[in-house]
Amino acid sequence: MIKGIGLDMIDLDRIQKAVTKNPRFIERILTEKEQQLYKKYTGTRQVEFLAGRFAAKEAYAKANGTGFGAALSFLDVEILQAKDGKPVVEKPAHPEETVFISITHTGRSAAAQVIIEGNK
Template structure:
């Protein structure tokens, strides 16, 4: 059963300007392993984290550092949840998260589906 969906879109030029103007955003928004990626990949990950929050129905208990976008062994994007966030997500009845990301034509976009058992 779908527990929530979320979508977000990021303007790449605007995102790049924000990071250039305020470099401390990198450490605030991304885990250490994410920070070395190209700007378009960071923008897609930011969109993914925003879409994740929307799929949860709000940001209560969510820290930017506790949600990390990772690739599976097959290369598919997904989330690694750190700290108490994994427990918080499970408490909401969410058993799995599905993520799709893209970047093209000056934008990055992400879509998240939160799935769980019947309520």
């Protein structure tokens, strides 16, 4: 049974400005394992990766029904890669749930959709 659906989109320029203004923005959004993936990329691809993870985590929070705040932070959700490269939520807020995720990028933006499937 579908518990929640979330969708988010963000401009790459907004993410680039956030990183330029405060390089610690990366540490606020990405877990240590996600940062390791981020560091494998350079230039525009890094911005796309960070923006994609930002949008995916926002979409997850929306699907979870909580948003970000006291109950959930960006670091509470970890999105890594399966062997075939597709994104996988490794650290969902509720481990008993199944999470489906899709991330996409264009030259100007990144977007993500999340579907959370629960047992109830």
